[in-house]
Amino acid sequence: MRKFLKGRNLLLAMLLIVSAILAACGGSSGESADAEGKEKSYKLKMSVTVSDSSTWYEAAKKLADDMDKETDGRIKIEVFTNEQLSGGDSGKAVEGLAKGSIDLTFNSTIIYSILDQRFGVASAPFLLKDHSEVDKVFNGEGGEKLKELLAEKGVQALGYGENGFRQITNSKREIKLPEDLNGLKIRIPGITMYTDLYRSLGTDPSTMTFSEVFTALQQGTIDGQENPIDVIASSKLEEVQDYLTLWNYSYDPLVLGMNKKLYDSLSDADRELFDRLGKEAAAYQVKIAREKEASQIEDLKSKGMNVYTPTEEELEAFKKVVQPVYDKYTDIWGEDLLKAFTP
Numbered sequence: 097m098r099k100f101l102k103g104r105n106l107l108l109a110m111l112l113i114v115s116a117i118l119a120a121c122g123g124s125s126g127e128s129a130d131a132e133g134k135e136k137s138y139k140l141k142m143s144v145t146v147s148d149s150s151t152w153y154e155a156a157k158k159l160a161d162d163m164d165k166e167t168d169g170r171i172k173i174e175v176f177t178n179e180q181l182s183g184g185d186s187g188k189a190v191e192g193l194a195k196g197s198i199d200l201t202f203n204s205t206i207i208y209s210i211l212d213q214r215f216g217v218a219s220a221p222f223l224l225k226d227h228s229e230v231d232k233v234f235n236g237e238g239g240e241k242l243k244e245l246l247a248e249k250g251v252q253a254l255g256y257g258e259n260g261f262r263q264i265t266n267s268k269r270e271i272k273l274p275e276d277l278n279g280l281k282i283r284i285p286g287i288t289m290y291t292d293l294y295r296s297l298g299t300d301p302s303t304m305t306f307s308e309v310f311t312a313l314q315q316g317t318i319d320g321q322e323n324p325i326d327v328i329a330s331s332k333l334e335e336v337q338d339y340l341t342l343w344n345y346s347y348d349p350l351v352l353g354m355n356k357k358l359y360d361s362l363s364d365a366d367r368e369l370f371d372r373l374g375k376e377a378a379a380y381q382v383k384i385a386r387e388k389e390a391s392q393i394e395d396l397k398s399k400g401m402n403v404y405t406p407t408e409e410e411l412e413a414f415k416k417v418v419q420p421v422y423d424k425y426t427d428i429w430g431e432d433l434l435k436a437f438t439p
Contacts, residue, residue, distance in 0.1 A: 254374025264321030
């Protein structure tokens with residue numbers, strides 16, 4: 097009898113232990129409370145491509161400050177500039193974000209093209225002509241499609257910022273029509289689409305790292321380059337470039353992204369907080385970037401740069417020349433995705 101009771105007590109003890117373990121593991125994936133029921137604390141790392149003088153950093157800092165304030169310091173975000181978390185490599189930054197070694201980033205969709213060429217659709221040539229079309233697309237189906245594509249890669253989009261429309265500069269001549277580009281050596285981003293695009297325009301494209309561009313322009317190794325106005329102005333390219341053409345040929349959006357596994361592990365309340373504050377931070381970056389750009393263009397003019405804005409007829413000539421890019425990449429992007437980004 098004693099053996100029976102002893103065995104029965106042992107069995108009950110084991111059942112109690114198993115029950116306790118199951119209870120401890122029984123929470124949903126969206127819960128983020130500790131053992132005492134308190135909301136979980138986080139110390140997160142965010143990577144920004146450029147320096148602390150940029151609108152990118154200002155937006156990231158706003159997100160960090162707002163999150164710290166609204167959670168009484170429970171969620172802290174440390175912002176690292178110049179891709180310090182990835183050794184200065186933007187490609188590795190988005191890869192780290194997707195894998196979870198980096199918690200948040202502010203990166204261009206051009207960089208995301210390293211993960212999947214479909215991200216290049218957002219910067220298709222002459223697809224979006226001005227800010228009103230940009231806002232229509234990114235606040236609508238285009239923004240939703242991009243969010244879905246990012247989720248496939250393990251990234252939760254909290255909001256969309258703006259690097260801006262990419263413009264072209266050179267030291268040889270004013271660019272009004274496609275033939276003005278013939279034979280020019282132009283530095284471009286290291287993305288296949290841009291290489292194909294600039295070859296169709298008759299240039300000799302080069303994909304050197306941007307840190308080498310000023311010296312290459314100064315020495316005449318290349319004739320020109322293309323970038324948003326903020327990059328042109330902050331890099332003082334007016335010192336080595338005489339001509340700037342405002343042709344808005346390619347839009348460069350930014351993604352304020354968070355590792356999706358981390359995002360999904362948050363409580364419902366924390367996810368809503370990141371959604372709201374992320375969207376606000378991205379909208380803030382767009383606002384100040386656009387305000388800054390207008391004054392930067394005027395400053396470039398005052399410093400002697402020849403600034404030209406093509407007419408609608410001249411832009412149509414460029415669009416006809418780059419049609420082969422669409423012939424090649426529509427199948428890569430997918431017709432539905434391209435349609436979503438067409439205003």
